[in-house]
Amino acid sequence: MDTDMVPQREIDRIMSEYSSLLNDLCENITNEDLEQLKSACKEDIPEDQSNSITSSKEWFSYLEKNDKLAQDNLSYIEHIFEISRRPDLLTRVIEYRTTVLKISEDDEIDTKLTRIPSAKKYKDIIRQPSEDEIIKLAPPPKKV
Template identity: 90%
Template sequence: MCVPSFAQAMSEYGDLLSDLSDNITKEDLDQLKSACKEDIPEDQSNAITSSSEWFSYLEKNDKLAQDNLSYIEHIFEISRRPDLLTRVIEYRTTVLKITEDDDIDTKLTRIPSAKKYKDVIRQPSEDEIIKLAPPPKKA
């Protein structure tokens, strides 16, 4: 298996950001900025007028890097943009060769909601089921 060179990986990362930018409208950008309002002060958020500026801000503030995509994955997930999220996950698995099963505890991966709650979404045991008494009979 061939490991991509640093220059090639940076090029792929640039292509990813470019592809994402092409699919983010002005309305999308407002929604994405709103989703990260806790991390971007309002005055700086107002100064961001394009998706490339948004990505640049996130990189400068250590929220985004070639090998750290979890923040934007989270933002795309809570902003209900599965199309963008899918592109990021595809990049992570094909370019960085990292899957959720490989490296679950690193900054490179995130756990999708369904996986996060897999222990919660289970069938209760017989002991945990509350049995209701039959309804009273009418006189």
């Protein structure tokens, strides 16, 4: 977030909303959920550090310290909640993004396609084909 252009009052509001979001998420993550979430990001958290994370607050704190999470950068946890099959948590994050950060689904489309590093090179390929590009198949042969 470019803080030069944003009034301090707005920055404080966003930080407050962000803290509120994390507290809300923490309240809805059980110890069992936490193990699943840590497992989903095992490529980004070394096992010895993962074993020392015993609460969702510690997990969020680790992600922040390692630049995986910030008040204006939520794509990593969106991805983790998505692959962990936690639509309830994902919905809360999306609500925060659209209401607090005012980033709509349309604005987010590029981020969604490039959320996973390996997808970046396929960004232009991952789109709906035009009517001309769709190959029409002939109907199956009739049985005699």
